[in-house]
Amino acid sequence: MNLKQEVYNVLKQLKDYGELDNLVIDSIDASKGDFCLPCFSLAKIMRKSPMMIADDIANSLNINGTTIEKIESVAGYVNFFLNKAKISESVLNNFNISRNQPNGKVVCIDYCSVNLAKYMHIGHLKNSFLGESLARLFENFGYKVVRINYIGDYGTPYGKIIAGIQMWGNDDDINTRGIDALQEYYVKFCAAEAEDENLQQLARDLSKKIEDKDSEIYPIYQKVIEIARKEAERLLDILGLHFDSWKGEASYANDVNKVVDMLDQKGLISISQGATIVDLSKFDMPPCLVKRSDGASIYASRDIAAAIDRYNDYKFDKMLYLTAVEQKLHFAQFFKVLELAGMPFSSGLEHISYGRFSLPNGKISSRRGKQAVLVDLIDYVLDKANDVIKNRTFNIENPKDVALKVAKGVLSFNALNIERNKDAIFDIERAFSFEGETAPYMQYTYTRVMSILRKAQGLNLDNIISDYSCLDQIQAFELIKMCCNLNNTLKLALDKRDPSIVLKYCMEMCKTLNKYYTVCKILDDNLPQVKAKLQLICLVKNVLSVAFNIICLETMEEM
RNA sequence: GUGUCAAUAGCUCAGCUGGAUAGAGCAUCGCCCUUCUAAGGCGAGGGCCGGGGGUUCGAAUCCCUCUUGACACACCA
Numbered sequence: 001m002n003l004k005q006e007v008y009n010v011l012k013q014l015k016d017y018g019e020l021d022n023l024v025i026d027s028i029d030a031s032k033g034d035f036c037l038p039c040f041s042l043a044k045i046m047r048k049s050p051m052m053i054a055d056d057i058a059n060s061l062n063i064n065g066t067t068i069e070k071i072e073s074v075a076g077y078v079n080f081f082l083n084k085a086k087i088s089e090s091v092l093n094n095f096n097i098s099r100n101q102p103n104g105k106v107v108c109i110d111y112c113s114v115n116l117a118k119y120m121h122i123g124h125l126k127n128s129f130l131g132e133s134l135a136r137l138f139e140n141f142g143y144k145v146v147r148i149n150y151i152g153d154y155g156t157p158y159g160k161i162i163a164g165i166q167m168w169g170n171d172d173d174i175n176t177r178g179i180d181a182l183q184e185y186y187v188k189f190c191a192a193e194a195e196d197e198n199l200q201q202l203a204r205d206l207s208k209k210i211e212d213k214d215s216e217i218y219p220i221y222q223k224v225i226e227i228a229r230k231e232a233e234r235l236l237d238i239l240g241l242h243f244d245s246w247k248g249e250a251s252y253a254n255d256v257n258k259v260v261d262m263l264d265q266k267g268l269i270s271i272s273q274g275a276t277i278v279d280l281s282k283f284d285m286p287p288c289l290v291k292r293s294d295g296a297s298i299y300a301s302r303d304i305a306a307a308i309d310r311y312n313d314y315k316f317d318k319m320l321y322l323t324a325v326e327q328k329l330h331f332a333q334f335f336k337v338l339e340l341a342g343m344p345f346s347s348g349l350e351h352i353s354y355g356r357f358s359l360p361n362g363k364i365s366s367r368r369g370k371q372a373v374l375v376d377l378i379d380y381v382l383d384k385a386n387d388v389i390k391n392r393t394f395n396i397e398n399p400k401d402v403a404l405k406v407a408k409g410v411l412s413f414n415a416l417n418i419e420r421n422k423d424a425i426f427d428i429e430r431a432f433s434f435e436g437e438t439a440p441y442m443q444y445t446y447t448r449v450m451s452i453l454r455k456a457q458g459l460n461l462d463n464i465i466s467d468y469s470c471l472d473q474i475q476a477f478e479l480i481k482m483c484c485n486l487n488n489t490l491k492l493a494l495d496k497r498d499p500s501i502v503l504k505y506c507m508e509m510c511k512t513l514n515k516y517y518t519v520c521k522i523l524d525d526n527l528p529q530v531k532a533k534l535q536l537i538c539l540v541k542n543v544l545s546v547a548f549n550i551i552c553l554e555t556m557e558e559m
Numbered sequence: 560g561u562g563u564c565a566a567u568a569g570c571u572c573a574g575c576u577g578g579a580u581a582g583a584g585c586a587u588c589g590c591c592c593u594u595c596u597a598a599g600g601c602g603a604g605g606g607c608c609g610g611g612g613g614u615u616c617g618a619a620u621c622c623c624u625c626u627u628g629a630c631a632c633a634c635c636a
Contacts, residue, residue: 040616043616044616050616152636272633275633276634286632287633325564325631326636327631328564328630329563329632355564393596395596417572418572419573421564421565422572423565423629423630438584444596445599451595451596454595514599517595558596
């Protein structure tokens with residue numbers, strides 16, 4: 001629903017002004033009405049002062065029988081005041097919240113990208129929730145979404161881990177300590193090889209043996225992958241994230257020659273400094289390297305192979321890649337290569353980059369400093385949620401369940417609350433606060449509504465006719481207007497590929513809702529008004545459910 | 560060096576497809592639990608919107624330039 005339409009309808013009466021609809025904007029505050037029409041841009045065309053134009057428009061409009069209650073002309077603006085009771089009644093009885101019908105289009109989203117050789121870290125938090133939220137946005141607008149976790153399961157890191165296992169490890173240790181054991185060997189080996197060139201060669205040899213599926217080494221590799229993947233799936237499951245495909249880099253490592261042959265047939269290939277490249281100088285880009293001088297695959301050629309493979313599997317209309325901003329050039333390059341190769345799907349490829357998290361005291365390293373390791377973050381925020389619940393005066397039936405939802409909310413909130421492109425500072429104490437503008441605040445607001453609705457079940461309102469006049473109260477009408485903005489907000493977030501827009505919307509709605517029920521008692525003695533107010537908070541609740549779901553925020557009955 | 564992105568309150572961030580007095584949270588200082596959950600609400604203080612030009616009736620918002628910072632720029636991904 002678009003309430004500006006009410007103003008457009010009235011403006012149709014004007015014949016001499018041309019198109020005015022797109023000049024209508026939200027008023028700055030309630031004292032200036034709901035919408036306004038600044039007349040300054042008309043002044044030059046009409047050779048009259050903005051004040052006179054505003055006066056003329058305000059005087060010539062007839063609002064009898066419309067939903068506009070009052071029009072006034074102030075300092076060159078025409079201010080429109082909606083009839084709040086009428087609008088509220090119409091919105092509350094006609095609001096359609098259902099999601100869009102399937103549109104038959106397929107969008108693949110490549111996100112999360114777990115590197116199985118390393119601990120998951122805070123970067124995955126941002127990437128994963130951003131991807132999941134975009135997936136839900138696309139689904140809301142009728143797309144079929146394929147969630148792809150393009151795992152890092154290839155390269156010398158695995159040679160290093162296996163070398164570490166051979167030097168210090170044993171089966172028992174790996175079986176009991178799992179990922180922690182593997183990480184320990186990896187870190188230990190990295191430290192050792194820094195001072196010993198022979199070890200570097202050893203790691204390279206071992207990764208070659210993995211590629212050749214060496215009968216002794218390959219099973220160890222498979223075990224490493226299995227352990228790391230299980231751990232990744234465990235953590236992602238806690239976060240509520242699940243994927244349709246876990247096909248990784250290793251699957252495409254052997255496709256380099258196919259890719260190079262294909263590009264060669266299109267006349268795109270040249271050799272430079274021993275490496276195989278596609279020259280992109282015509283497009284002001286550095287060359288795209290598709291095969292290393294030693295003949296091995298490189299990320300660009302694996303990405304090209306993966307794109308072709310996915311198109312064959314899913315016939316996608318769009319494919320989104322989520323990575324931090326530093327890979328921007330890489331994506332621009334290989335997208336261009338696919339375009340030059342005449343791939344029909346190349347125009348549907350899109351790189352969604354995002355700013356990085358940095359810790360207050362410096363950079364994030366996944367190899368040292370466990371500070372930003374995902375499993376620690378999850379444990380920390382879960383502990384904290386449990387503590388807070390323990391000390392609450394309000395009695396909660398399922399404290400464990402609530403703590404988990406609060407913890408997850410805090411994690412997704414931190415991934416989504418800042419504009420996608422911006423770098424953000426991640427201060428764990430600040431980020432994991434439960435007060436002020438936070439995920440728990442939003443969840444809390446929702447539970448308050450649930451609480452009121454529960455209490456209202458005791459009332460018999462069946463034969464009561466709603467009295468909407470009480471919804472002219474300022475926060476009440478703000479809520480009505482906000483509900484009407486749901487679809488526009490989701491569309492904007494989709495178009496800008498930025499869920500932070502939805503999060504801001506939820507936050508504003510919660511703030512207004514929180515004020516509303518403190519200022520205005522919902523359940524009082526005036527039943528016709530109670531019924532109207534309940535209709536309002538019920539709609540707000542339903543709108544919040546939809547919007548919360550988009551930003552991966554779960555709701556509960558109480559907290 | 561070239562390119563991309565950023566700079567708004569003490570801190571973290573909104574606002575940026577131009578419109579009326581620049582917003583919020585945190586932190587600081589007050590006030591409000593006999594009344595639908597105080598993870599809450601109300602109030603106070605706090606700003607050359609990085610600097611300088613330009614476009615416009617009007618600029619935090621658009622353009623140019625400078626400064627500062629982050630990132631990228633061939634065999635890591």
